[in-house]
Amino acid sequence: DTAVSQTPKYLVTQMGNDKSIKCEQNLGHDTMYWYKQDSKKFLKIMFSYNNKELIINETVPNRFSPKSPDKAHLNLHINSLELGDSAVYFCASSQVFGQANSYEQYFGPGTRLTVT
């Protein structure tokens, strides 16, 4: 009965590799997000999708490419990984897009990416 799930939970890889993180929500929400949390716990939004349509792209390098095959799934593909990509990546969903601060967001457990 997990609401927002992500796979994998841990990802260790070398610089230059390409990797993907998958996210699924079973809450029936229209909007999904990707966040990056750095080592100082600073959480920053990367992307937001509403009904499979990209709404927010927060000046993220184009090595990061989100894909939403349907509104319950939002995957994140990262090309040519760099050391600075090491972080915890969180997927989240919310009921309605628009006034984001009017609706609570449900977060996945996170994927800890380590680039060596």
Place this chain on the structure above:
Amino acid sequence: SQQGEEDPQALSIQEGENATMNCSYKTSINNLQWYRQNSGRGLVHLILIRSNEREKHSGRLRVTLDTSKKSSSLLITASRAADTASYFCATGNTGKLIFGQGTTLQVKP
């Protein structure tokens, strides 16, 4: 630039004591949210307070909002060891939440 900033960055108290965390923000808001993050976990929504509200309660949580000072506080009463976590405030508009860096709370048994 970052919207919400929490203060203090870290707080250590004994079980049973109250914990107060503050959040300041820079622009006008419609609502403000508080989230908790346990170590190694995702964020969990605690409470949302609207800009026309001054205080809101949920169990042992009490949130206040002062829009004139652009600040909010989260009070956890009668803290428990299980309250040990990081607490974040979040504000935003049109599609995105902006989080502060959080207050790390340690409750010692």
